[in-house]
Amino acid sequence: MRILITGAAGRLGGRLVDILRPSHDVISPTHNELDITDFPAVRDFIQAHQPDIVLHPAAWTDVDGCAKEPDKAIIINGYGTQNVAIASYEIGAAILYVSSNEVFDGGNNHPYREYDSPNPINPYGYSKYVGERAVLSLNPRHYIVRTSWLFAHGGKNFLQAILNAAELGKPLRVVTDEVANPTYNDDLAIAIAQLIEIGRYGIYHLVNEGAVSRYNFARYVLNHAGYTDIPIQPISSREWVRASRPPVYAELANTAARQIGITLRNWREAVNAFLEREGLDAG
Numbered sequence: 107m108r109i110l111i112t113g114a115a116g117r118l119g120g121r122l123v124d125i126l127r128p129s130h131d132v133i134s135p136t137h138n139e140l141d142i143t144d145f146p147a148v149r150d151f152i153q154a155h156q157p158d159i160v161l162h163p164a165a166w167t168d169v170d171g172c173a174k175e176p177d178k179a180i181i182i183n184g185y186g187t188q189n190v191a192i193a194s195y196e197i198g199a200a201i202l203y204v205s206s207n208e209v210f211d212g213g214n215n216h217p218y219r220e221y222d223s224p225n226p227i228n229p230y231g232y233s234k235y236v237g238e239r240a241v242l243s244l245n246p247r248h249y250i251v252r253t254s255w256l257f258a259h260g261g262k263n264f265l266q267a268i269l270n271a272a273e274l275g276k277p278l279r280v281v282t283d284e285v286a287n288p289t290y291n292d293d294l295a296i297a298i299a300q301l302i303e304i305g306r307y308g309i310y311h312l313v314n315e316g317a318v319s320r321y322n323f324a325r326y327v328l329n330h331a332g333y334t335d336i337p338i339q340p341i342s343s344r345e346w347v348r349a350s351r352p353p354v355y356a357e358l359a360n361t362a363a364r365q366i367g368i369t370l371r372n373w374r375e376a377v378n379a380f381l382e383r384e385g386l387d388a389g
């Protein structure tokens with residue numbers, strides 16, 4: 107397959123490139139090489155490269171930044187996605203848009219399924235939802251893949267931030283009442299590769315199995331990285347002052363993927379694999 111990946115230098119984009127390049131013809135523009143907010147540039151680029159599918163993880167992922175500049179969030183995550191959806195449709199290419207559990211309001215008392223109604227409660231979630239609607243309405247050959255709490259080697263993410271703080275001996279305060287599925291970017295990239303091989307379009311939740319609070323996630327990571335003696339102060343999300351209000355309970359169920367034989371391991375096994383690769387697995 108000829109596969110174009112937007113935001114190819116990002117945490118997920120980069121991993122998708124690594125996993126797909128050995129068996130596919132991969133075109134991997136960085137943000138500098140292709141700005142998704144520039145419609146003529148997106149159209150020209152996609153027409154010039156004629157991919158069979160465009161994988162679209164590029165986004166403004168700074169959730170608090172999006173809360174401070176909601177219009178910018180819509181321009182990148184909403185209209186940027188609209189540009190990719192139109193340009194891929196025009197050449198008959200499919201699109202796979204990576205979305206977020208933050209399209210849900212977090213008020214459920216059971217895991218969200220693919221066809222539950224989105225109801226975003228913050229500007230990042232709203233901008234990702236605008237992107238979903240553009241994809242749904244503008245390119246019928248679409249996959250929408252929602253995921254959550256990505257962790258990856260290198261770069262900025264919650265797991266890495268916890269490890270960095272522990273290493274520096276910084277005091278840790280972590281919220282107990284925000285719950286979701288931590289997801290290893292390796293596992294997500296593999297699941298996306300499987301999905302596009304199968305070719306059944308639609309909406310998919312792809313997260314590591316099992317949900318956990320941020321506090322228990324952090325405790326698990328520290329215990330298994332050999333920092334058992336480092337205390338974490340449990341706090342409520344009301345005590346953690348930030349620009350964005352996250353959905354409180356935003357667990358996703360991988361219902362649609364399981365039906366076609368795509369499964370992701372439990373988040374604990376994924377964290378163990380991550381720590382092992384970092385040389386930090388203390389058992």
Ligand SMILES: NC(=O)c1ccc[n+]([C@@H]2O[C@H](COP(=O)([O-])OP(=O)(O)OC[C@H]3O[C@@H](n4cnc5c(N)ncnc54)[C@H](OP(=O)(O)O)[C@@H]3O)[C@@H](O)[C@H]2O)c1
Nearest residue numbers: 113115116117118137141142163164165167206253255256
């Ligand atoms: N991280 C999470 O916990 C999480 C959770 C749920 C869903 N998601 C979704 O998963 C996807 C991948 O996330 P990630 O963590 O891999 O994100 P990431 O590391 O922040 O990567 C996003 C990439 O998009 C690029 N980008 C930003 N604006 C762009 C523009 N206008 N044109 C082209 N490229 C642009 C960024 O480039 P610059 O760095 O140069 O701006 C970056 O390389 C995103 O769609 C995100 O919404 C992420």
